[in-house]
Amino acid sequence: MTPETPSTVTPEVAAPVGRRPAQPPSDTRPPPRQRTPRSPRNLQQMDVVTAVAAAISGVSLSWLIFGVLTNGVGWFGFLVVSFVLFLGIFYVATYDRLGRLAAVDRTITVAVTSGMVVVAIPLILVVSYVVIRGLPALRLGFFAHSQSGVTPTEPATSGGGAHAIVGTIEQVGLALLLSFPLGVSCAIFLNESRSRLRRTVRIFVDAMSGMPSIVSGLFIYATLIIPLAKDSDLFSFNGFMASLALSVTMMPTICRSVEVVLRLVPDGLREAGLALGSSRARVVWSVVLPTAASGLATGAILGIAREAGETAPLLYTAFGYNAMNWNPFKGPQESLPLFIYRFIREPLESSIQRGFAGALVLMLLILLLFGIARALGRDRTKARRRRRFHPIHTLSVALSPARGRA
Amino acid sequence: MADGVLSAPGLSTVPPGRPGAGRTRREVLRQPGRIDRLFDRFTLAAGVTVLVIMTLIGVFLFYQSRHALAKEGTSFFTRIAWQVSVYPPKIGVVGLLFGTVVVALIAVVIAIPLGVTVGLYIAEYAPVAAKKGLQAVIDLLAAIPSILFGLWGFYFLSAKIVPLSRWMTTHLGWIPIFHTTADASLTDSFFIAGIVVSLMVIPIVASITRAVFAQTPPGEKEAALALGSTRWGMVKTVVFPFGRGGIIGGSMLGLGRALGETIAVVFLLPQVPVVSRQILQEGGATISGFIANRAGGNPFTVSGLMAAGLVLFIITLSTNLIASTIVSRSRSGVGVDA
């Protein structure tokens, strides 16, 4: 039988009687037209008007009160009273308009947002203050000279802090050398092994990272310097002792941030490695660690940033020194926090200025490290900004913000 | 990651009446290779090192403090003042302990509400695009070294807070802690030190509570909203109960930080130990600040400082241990990096 073309098949043969329509109905959908999306906003015009009006009323009322109570407390009290009044008036106004439920909700929203603003303010103040006081005394020579031979009567710009910078780099670098392998191994222990000690160790790592840094300085002093300094240069005040003290607190910091990163490596990768016949150790070394590499780098940099600013552990270990000392294993050594600490405490104006110059350099160093850590830690596995939405997934993303760097 | 562990010891035969009655479960043996055995031992050693170091700290601090403790005996724990310039020298830790606790309490009273508020804001109220930036602001606040806070507090903030202290003691002086003796200086007070330390505690509390609030199961939040709740109603019913453990744990970790803060209080307190209710006026010392201040003393002093350091170590260790346990045991704590 010759093959029949579809057009010769009659509809009556193909369709069950009474069910299939004779031909498809014409498309009843309206033709696509230009559409403008709207997103309903819960923050409406009346809300903003209410807030502004309440703010003005609050400030005015507060002004009135302070005019009466002449024994005012200055700008701070004025601000506090205005704010409280503002909240109260805003609540009453919204209550009147929308009822209790909405009034409570909106007043709390305003209060919570204000809390955020209040906390951000000191950051700006501290940074700008250090810049303002440190900049006048900072010269390029700061990075080239040390304080050897500089008498206290010379102006703040003479000499420099090169010895302090060198000291910080060496001490923190040595500390990193000691604590990074230990911290990463401990993180691997916490995440990749199945030992029963895991819970205990994790709790202790957390406790250790909260330890006061002065205690770690005291610890090194008590354990190594006091008994051994008389017999050996290695165990007297020097940069190496300082790095030991720093590593006591650096290690748990690194351990915790690396552990977080290891947890983020999907289990599917480990399973794939094991399924290929690899040992667990090999899977960790060849699969897990490389996947987590940028996270490891970030952990290291965060550890450095934290320890670079620590002063307390250095007081009992590196001791401080005015001249350049390139050898961290012998003789007292300066570092940036020590530099600041020692000069600020001298009563001379030039010393204080010098201290602030050092403070500015330290702050810039920390900000730089912080910026590098954030740049490294950015999630590079996602394609560029354009996101494709799947509704349910997106809703859960919306209601529980992205788990990435916590 | 299961590596061949399939049997549950002690339950080998299924009892009658349940599905699969009469069957026995096969024991599948774990047989790690040599490399894995070494790996396990190596990582175990790394983990145990942490425990070892903590123990060593306690041991050596105690060892070095025996000199002073032997001389002072129990009066170390009852005496307030610390006088090494008299003979025989009399030292005591009570004044230092008092100062440590007072400063930490003031800091925590300010920092916990503000920290939880900020954590809540970033987790629930902030626009999605701003969350990462705001978290960066908090992280930056945490990254600033405490010596810089100490400088700023001493040279800038102190002068601004003194009028507030003056107002408080004038108008609220009937409350015992706000009372000051006439003509007392109001700089270098517990109050101001507490405020500056709180700035360092806020980021800790904020980061932990934010991470905890972010873990709230979205299904429960959706359910609350779908019932017609406002955002605050949802926060009250779902987010806070879920995050309770994290809030408590985060607060205690912040307390631990406040107890151990060193350099900022060196600048902000005169570091002369005193036990006084008058937090608004000058005076006081904390253990860590005192130890930092006295670096470079004679062996007896150093021994006494070791004893004080041991006390501080025990206090902060206990606080942090309790905090970590609470966070890890709570519903919200699993998977949170504090």
Next chain:
Amino acid sequence: MTNLTSPAAHGAPSSDGADSGPPTAQIPGVASELRIPELIGGPPPGAATLEAVDACAWFGDHLVLEGVTMVMPAGKVTALIGPSGCGKSTFLRLLNRMHELIPGAAMDGEIRLDGVDIYGNNIRAQQVRTRIGMVFQKPNPFPAMSVRDNVLSGLKLASIKCSDKDALVEVSLMRAGLWREVRERLDQPGGALSGGQQQRLCIARSLAVAPNVLLMDEPCSALDPTSTRRVEETIAELREQVTVVIVTHNMQQANRVSDFCAFFLAGENAPGYVVEQGPTTKMFDSPDDPRTLDYVEGRFG
């Protein structure tokens, strides 16, 4: 200003002529022994008509739903069927203003509850959600609360008062078909129940605030067959009291449970739309569109 919570007259319960009389504190259609305690501050009683007019939905720039016009008559069960990814759940979330919670989401068109557009300028989403409740795919009772507190949580959250809370708990659990199983366990935490029981608890929780419409997003997909049957019985009993809109993948379920059906479809990379809607019997026996016939006979999807 339009007040969504003022007691307005509702549309006729059904076109079949069964008239349950003027709205009273007793939900029309509920057996007289199930006397529901009066709620103060809650939605007006009775089932309501829900109507979509040219509804569209976007996620960012991506149009996922276009030109949906349909009526969900009061007191009836309307099923939304179609293959996965056609925008049925998105449409459902448009109906109680949950769609806008997603950042970047937008909509167009109108959704009318008894003739009033719920996206109107002066209407708050929170008010809408007290009148239009939702049950989700994954049961989500509040685990920290007892069964009793779970049922009453809707009242607390929407600030609705009730004079007889115990009676309300009993009635709501009965309507959800859960009363007999938990009557001894009212103080146990909500998370301690089995999956099917949790889902019925969520239904009871939604019913306690006496909504006019109940939206159900694949409520049985995470449940075993026995629990599924019980939930379907509950839906059948809710007829006349509440308008039900249910999204389901399961065509047999749609056939069993619904009075009206709407068939959604989306081409590849194209927005979803409604191919056909109408009474269930017609949709399953003699639909107008051949694609509908193919779907209900299981030839695709």
